Amino acid sequence: MKTTKTVMLTAAAAASVFALAACGSSGSNTSSGNSNIDCASGSIKASGSSAQKNAITDWINAYQEACEGATIDYQANGSGAGIQDFINAQTAFAGTDAAAKDKDLDAATKRCASGPAINIPMVGGAVVAAYNVEGVDKLVLTPKTLAGIFSNKITKWNDPAIAADNQGTKLPDANIVQFHRSDSSGTTANFTDFLSQAAKADWTYEPGKEWAAPGGQGAKGTEGVTSAVSSTANSIGYVELSFAQDQKLKTATLKTAGGEVEPTSENASKAIAEATVVGSGNNLALELKYDTAAQSAYPIVLVTYELTCEKGLPENQLGLTKSFLTYTSSNDAQKQLTEIGYVPIPDSLLTKVQDAVKAIS
C-alpha cells in the first residue's frame, strides 16, 4: 500500500519537477510591501505534519503575497509521510511533530547531496484540557488530578482531589465525562508524554499516539473532541489550544511546581524555553521539560520542526527554501502565531533557529 502511494507521488512529483525545472530560482532580493521579506522566486514542495498546517498555510499566503513568482506547496499528509517524501527527494523540506532521528535522520542526510539534514524547530503548540461544567469558570488541576481524571480513577467532579485545588468553587456532584482521541494522533502523544513525566506515579500507561488508558469516550479528530466537549455537560477532553480558543471552550489552569499557570501562547512559549537541545550542530532537536518548575510556564507543549538539508539542497530549491524559512523564523512571522492559537518559539531558542537557517547553503 505504502509503496504504491510512494510510486504515485514520485510520478506526480517527477512531472512537476520537469514542469518547473525551467523556472529555477534566483535570489532577487526585492522586499515588497510593508513586510521585510527577502524574497526568492521559484517553486518548492513540502509536506508533513498536519499539526503545523494552519501556521504554515498562513505563512505561505503572506510570503506569496509579498513575493511575486514564488510558489510553495505544503501538503499536510502527516509527519511520517512527510519525512518519507523528503527522504525520497520529493520535497524541499518536511514538517514533522517529532524531530527526525536515528534511521530517518540518516536516510534524510543521505538524500542531502553534501551535508547533514537538520531539524529546525519552527512552530510551537499547546495542548489544553478543555471542559464544560456549568458554573465553573476557573478550574485548577494538577498533573496528578489530570492523570486521575483521564485514567478513570477520579470519576466525580466534586472528588476531594479536585476540590482541594479549587477552594471557593462549587463543583457539581456529577460524573466526569472524559473524551480522548479515537484516532492516532500527535496530540495524544504529547499529552500522554506529559502525563507520564509530570505524573509518573499516576500515569502508568504507555505514552504514544494511541490512547492506552481504560474508560472514557473516544472521538475522531480534534474537531470531534472539541464538538463532543462543547455539546456534553460535565465533560472534559484534551485538544490543541487553537481549537479550544476557536470554539470558546473553558480551559483548565494547570498547577505545576511553579504555581498556577493558564494555558496561553505566552505561557506555553516559556515552557518551550526550558527545553534542551539534544541535536548536534545545527540540528536543533529538542527535549521538552514537561515537569518544569519555571514560573508561569505552561508545560503541555509541543514543538514541530522543519526537516531540511543544511547543505546540499538542489540548486532550484535552495534559494526559496532558505528565504521562506528565514521569513518563518523572523520575529514578525513568529508573532503571528499567537493570533491563531499556536505558540511562538521563545527568543532564546529563536536566535539558534535563525542561525541554523542562515547556515543553509
Next chain:
Amino acid sequence: MNGDKVFFGLSRAAGVFVLLLTLGIGVFLAVTAVPALRENTANFFTTQQWLPDANPPAFGIAALAFGTVMTAIIAMVLAVPVGTGIALFVAIYAKPTLGKVVAFLVDLLAAVPSIIFGLWGLEFLMGNMIGVSAWLDTWFGWIPLFANDQDVYTRSIFIAGVVLAIMIIPTISAVTREVFVQTPQGHVEAALALGATRWEMIRMVVFPYSRPGMISAAMLGLGRALGETIAVALLLSALFEINWHITEPGGNTFAANIALKWNEAGSIGLSALVASGLVLFLITLAVNMAARLIVARKRDFVEGH
C-alpha cells in the same frame, strides 16, 4: 463459430480475472501482515489492546471482532424485520401508486453516502437516542446486555448498530421487494381462492417461494454492516475492550479502526492494520459462502415443489 470462440475467451478471461483479483487481495493482505504478526508480543486473537507501534508491539483483534460482530447483529435484528416489512407493504399491501412512492423513497435512502449517515447519527441521533438507551437500562437492565453502570449513553455499540440498521434497510428492502414481486401470480390467486387471508397467503406462498432471495438480501445487508467504515468510526468510542453492556460507550470495529489509525501509523502499525483487514476479509468471505450454501439448499427445495 469464430464469434463463439472469441466470446467464450472473453467471458472466461473475465471469470478468471475475478478469481485472480480475490486471490491477489488475499495474498497481498497476508504478505503485508506478516511483519507485524512476527513482531507481535501478544496473542493476536485474544488480546484486547492495540499498541502495534509501542515497544514491544502488542496488539490483538479480540475487541475489534467483538465490536464488528455485535454492531452487525444489532443492525440485522433491527433491519431485517423492518426491511422485510417495507418490501411486503410495497409489493403486496400498498396501492401501486403509493407503493411506487415508498419504493422510490427507500431507494433514495440507499443512495445516501455513509458519511452523511455518520454525521447525522453523531449530531442528531446520538443525542436523541439517550432516552431510548436509558429506558432500556431502566426496564431491561436486569439483562446484562442492556445494563449500564456508567449512566453515560452516548458513543455506544447500540447506537452504531441502530445507524447501521438504518443504512442497510434500503438494501434489504429493495432486494426482498424484487423477490416478492416474482412470486407466481397463479400460486397467489390459488391461495386466495382457497379462502386464505392475505397474511396466510403471504406465509404459505410468498415466504416459502422467496426465502432464498430474502436470505441473499439479508446477507447483502450484513456485508455492508460488517464493512461499514466511516459512519462507525465517527460514532463509536473506539475503546479496546470487550464490553457486553451495549449501551455504554465503547466498541470498535475492524473497518473503523483501520480508518482511525491508518494516517499516523508506523510501519508495524500499518502492517498490523492490514492483518486486521485480513481477518475482516476472511470473515466476510465466510459469511458470503455460508449464505450461498443456504441459498443453494433452499432453492432446490423451492424448485422441487
